[in-house]
Amino acid sequence: MADTIAFARFEQAVMPHLHAAYNLARWLLRDHHDAEDAVQDAYLRAFRFFDSFDGVDARAWLLAIVRNRCRSVLGQSSRRAEVTEFDEKMHTADDSAPDPESGALRNAEIVSLRTCIDYLPAEYREVVVLRELEQMSYKEISVAVAVPVGTVMSRLARARIRLKDCITARVRGVAR
Amino acid sequence: MTCDAARELISPLLDAELDAAQASEVERHIQTCIACAELQFEYLQLRERVRADAPYYSATEELRAQIDRALRQAASAKERRRAPWGWIALASAAGFAAALVLAFLLGPKMFHSEQAGGDLIAQEVVSSHVRSLMASHLIDVRSSDQHTVKPWFAGKLDFSPKVKDLGPQGYALTGGRLDYLDGRPVAGLVFQRRQHVINLFVWPSTAQSGSRLSTFAITGFNIVHWSEAGLMYWAVSDLNAAELREFAQLYSE
Ligand SMILES: [Zn+2]
Numbered sequence: 001m002a003d004t005i006a007f008a009r010f011e012q013a014v015m016p017h018l019h020a021a022y023n024l025a026r027w028l029l030r031d032h033h034d035a036e037d038a039v040q041d042a043y044l045r046a047f048r049f050f051d052s053f054d055g056v057d058a059r060a061w062l063l064a065i066v067r068n069r070c071r072s073v074l075g076q077s078s079r080r081a082e083v084t085e086f087d088e089k090m091h092t093a094d095d096s097a098p099d100p101e102s103g104a105l106r107n108a109e110i111v112s113l114r115t116c117i118d119y120l121p122a123e124y125r126e127v128v129v130l131r132e133l134e135q136m137s138y139k140e141i142s143v144a145v146a147v148p149v150g151t152v153m154s155r156l157a158r159a160r161i162r163l164k165d166c167i168t169a170r171v172r173g174v175a176r
Numbered sequence: 177m178t179c180d181a182a183r184e185l186i187s188p189l190l191d192a193e194l195d196a197a198q199a200s201e202v203e204r205h206i207q208t209c210i211a212c213a214e215l216q217f218e219y220l221q222l223r224e225r226v227r228a229d230a231p232y233y234s235a236t237e238e239l240r241a242q243i244d245r246a247l248r249q250a251a252s253a254k255e256r257r258r259a260p261w262g263w264i265a266l267a268s269a270a271g272f273a274a275a276l277v278l279a280f281l282l283g284p285k286m287f288h289s290e291q292a293g294g295d296l297i298a299q300e301v302v303s304s305h306v307r308s309l310m311a312s313h314l315i316d317v318r319s320s321d322q323h324t325v326k327p328w329f330a331g332k333l334d335f336s337p338k339v340k341d342l343g344p345q346g347y348a349l350t351g352g353r354l355d356y357l358d359g360r361p362v363a364g365l366v367f368q369r370r371q372h373v374i375n376l377f378v379w380p381s382t383a384q385s386g387s388r389l390s391t392f393a394i395t396g397f398n399i400v401h402w403s404e405a406g407l408m409y410w411a412v413s414d415l416n417a418a419e420l421r422e423f424a425q426l427y428s429e
Contacts, residue, residue, distance in 0.1 A: 011247075018235045021235070022233060027233070035233075044246060047250060048356075064307070113225060113230060114231065117226070132226045132227055133227075146306050156187055156188075157186075167225075
């Protein structure tokens with residue numbers, strides 16, 4: 001039956017990108033449950049609009065829908081979008097008294113990096129995640145975040161400068 | 177090449193996103209400039225660090241199972257609803273997704289008053305707009321001639337949208353396409369204002385009387401909604417609110 005075939009086609013094209021979808025949602029929303037809800041909602045939307053998929057790049061197409069869901073969740077509760085209200089406790093829990101002998105220093109480095117990425121504005125954070133963790137090209141990222149390739153390029157460059165500065169500041173203890 | 181120009185291009189150089197000529201120009205500069213060479217090294221270090229240390233959050237197997245269940249439910253809900261309600265003709269004409277959308281949106285949860293539905297529709301309008309900007313789905317019929325675009329919809333829709341070229345006023349009609357919104361096939365009309373694309377979605381209204389322009393903003397997009405002569409109009413764009421409103425005013429005249 002045609003519908004069964006369409007369903008199978010959807011599963012085959014879109015389900016393999018579930019980890020990418022969750023990873024992006026988790027970085028954007030910074031919460032496990034919110035991310036799961038957004039991903040499930042995005043999958044249902046993707047299914048409903050599967051015939052608008054041009055068959056070229058299912059990952060970028062799906063991530064565009066995921067990202068869209070996340071942005072509207074963030075828009076609804078602007079509290080969460082505010083970097084100033086960002087809860088640093090969850091990042092600093094195992095961050096105290098670095099001890100070079102026990103690997104705690106290394107652990108602190110990892111927490112520090114994650115905190116700096118989380119501090120990036122969402123439009124910088126998403127391009128960093130898509131570029132460095134998904135290894136997507138600028139063209140693919142431009143589809144996923146619905147901006148021109150030139151904008152992807154400048155956002156990534158600015159995001160990297162911010163990240164670099166944040167990490168340097170934390171090493172000096174300024175951001176603690 | 178100046179330092180300022182080179183600094184801009186070190187990030188895309190690292191991503192292998194420059195063409196060969198640009199890349200070799202930047203590389204030549206870096207060989208003679210310690211400051212830029214240092215910056216390149218820092219970027220490289222940063223990238224290694226992000227790739228090694230930033231967690232990749234994987235989806236759980238429970239989430240996969242949950243989504244799979246929800247999808248199957250959505251698919252079979254469509255099966256149950258389609259036949260008894262006699263939408264077979266429509267579904268086979270407009271394809272699988274149309275039927276699915278109908279079934280999905282007509283679920284009990286989605287019954288809504290015009291008022292409460294407004295936000296929900298505005299969300300969908302934005303999603304459709306964003307989707308339309310992705311490769312190769314913006315336009316099905318490309319024409320700046322309203323007398324070409326309007327007849328194109330005949331036979332594809334059970335209503336006839338008003339099609340109006342506002343090229344002389346700076347909002348040029350570039351074409352039209354079929355889209356799916358609010359649980360039904362709708363007309364999508366595409367206009368261009370400078371580099372901004374405006375999507376105008378049109379479909380029959382359930383309300384008897386017309387309504388004046390109302391304006392929304394959702395995640396960076398402006399939306400203007402009105403209804404006239406039994407049809408709803410939703411204009412959406414990243415164009416500024418004032419100009420989008422002007423467009424709607426001109427269109428609804
Ligand atoms: Zn230089």
